[in-house]
Each structure stands twice: as structure tokens, then as C-alpha cells.
Amino acid sequence: MTSPSPHPLGEEWVPGSDGIPFRRGARAMLIDDAGSLLLVEGHDPDDITHRWWFTVGGGIAPGEDPRGAAVREVAEETGLVVTAADLVGPVAWRRATFRFAQRVVRQDEEFFVCRVPGVRPDVVDHGWTEVERELLDQHRWFSPDELDALLNQGDTVYPEGLNLLLRQVHPAWDGQVRTLTEQTPE
Template identity: 55%
Template sequence: MPDALTYGLGPDWVPGPDGVPFRRAARVIVVDEADRVLLVRGHDAGEVTRSWWFTVGGGLDDGEDVRAGAAREVFEETGLVVAPDDLVGPVLTRSALFDFARVTCRQDEEFFLARVSGAHDFSDDGWTELERDVLDEVRWWDLDALDAAVADGTVVYPTPLPELVRTLLGGWDGTTPHLDESSV
């Protein structure tokens, strides 16, 4: 059976017990002082007309602490510096099964919240070759505009993101709900 590298997914993907490429990931809901959420738009390497918006983050290195990985991913994907101790949460865990590059993948994620200044020029200096190929833009979203875009068919992951962000803007209550989005 081919491994995840065969499909161009990267070294953080390993075959799970069922043979499906699997990885653990850290994601960060980045919010600015205007309560806008920072999202990345990417497209499917195997089906370029399919795109979606998602939170900053990605796979954890082998043995990497999830908070350290989350902070590293924020820096690599945006150029923003966020200290692991400044991350709130985890505010959500998510299990996802999805198709990417014509491969079914499984990912377990921990989400954190970070407050930053919106006055920042984004950098793609830390992007991998795959990210340079499939990531299309990074931008701040007003939550009302995000709701309207979702109502018009824009795909966002995790799917309840606008509602989750609104809840977190009122302060994190210390709970970590789990979201199962494991249907392809």
C-alpha cells in the first residue's frame, strides 16, 4: 500500500490502522481587535475547482507539543508570532475524514484561540511546497460577511466556525467540545 508521501501529502501523514493517511494537527482561531477571524483559502490539489476556507494550522511534528505546534503553524502560515502560553484552550477538538488530492485522509485536531493585531502584512516564507501549490489567500473575515458567504455556498471548516467564534468572543468557558466531521 502506498504511503502518504506517495500522494504528496507530506511526512506528517502516516498510514492509520485502517490504511487511511492520518495525522494529528493543531489549529488556531486567530481573532483581531475588530473581532475579525483570520482564515486561509485553499483548493484541492486533485480537483482544483474545489476550494474552502479554514483556520490557520497544520500537522504536528513527531513528538511535538500541541501548543508549540500551534504557535509554529501560525508563524509559518502567516508570519505572526504567537507564544504557546498565549494560546487559549484547547477550545475545540475535531475529528475529520476528508478527500484531498484524490486521497481519503483522517485528521484529529485541537483548536486554540489567539488574539492578535490585525495590522500585519502576511508572509508565506514558511509555506511548504504543497502549501504554495494549494493555498490561495489569507484574509480577515468579519463574522457577518462570513455568515453571508456561507449562506451563499462558501465552504468553511470547521463548519460551525462563525458560531464558535461568536461564543469565544464572549470569553472561553473552559470546556472543550468535540466536533465529529468524519464523513467524506
């Protein structure tokens, strides 16, 4: 019999002082010239009906800073090559507590804007990790109105209020770092 992994969610998740798995994360709001935002659709590995859309990003590896993590995650999840200098912000910060993989977890995230000028590039999944291949389903660009429609039809989008944040950072960011809030799972 094999022993369970000490980090079933991944190496960057550590128990918080309250015992809830915790990690720091970095996210990139990839925005094209028209103001459309690239989102990823994913699902919970233990409940395929629990689906949501979210910004590109993920955990900050040991020794990595938030900008470096955002750059790495953009490359892994989209195939796009950006630099830390391409990132604006952080434009927002979020502490989220949510259900994932049959447990409650907590993540502190910094959000950066990354402008994607010119022709919208092809997005690829060849950099996805094994875990991402299991959890991620598709990429899609959403205009602000399409994002509103997605929410109005009942789809889940994280972070809550992303449609408003998109309008606050495009076409230009005012320099204010917003604090985003989330509902705590029951």
C-alpha cells in the first residue's frame, strides 16, 4: 500500500494556521486591443459538474515573485511569451476561500493586466501540466458584454466582479489596487 502524497493539491499548498490548505497565487488578465479578456474554463477533478471560468494564473512557486509566477503561468497555460515588464499592476488583490478537490482551500492572489496588442494570438495548451490537462477544458476570449452575458446565463466566473474589474482596467488602469471579495463556501 502506498502512502498518500503529503501535498495532494500540489507542493505550493501548505497548511495554514487554521489547518486549511493555503497558497499564494498570481493571475494575468490578458486583454486584447478590443478589450476582450482571455478566460480559461475548468472543472473540479472530483465533481465534473462543478465548472467555472477564471483568469490565467496559478500558484507562486518557492523563490518566485508574483510577477515571475504570472509570466510563467501565462506561458504554461496559453503558450504566449510575455515578460514581467509587460505586466501592469498589481491591479487587484483577492483572498479566496473555496471548495476544490473535496476540501476547503484558501488562496491569496495578485492580479496583473497584460495587454495583447495587434492580432489576437493563437492560444495553445501544449504547456499544460498533467494536473492542468485533467482540470482545464478550454480558453475563450470574452468582450465585456459577452462576459456580462456569461454571468447572466448563470455561469460561474472567478473572481466575482471580474466583469467590473475588466471595465476598470481597460482601456487604462487608474492606478488603484482593488480588493476583491468572495463568498465563503458553506
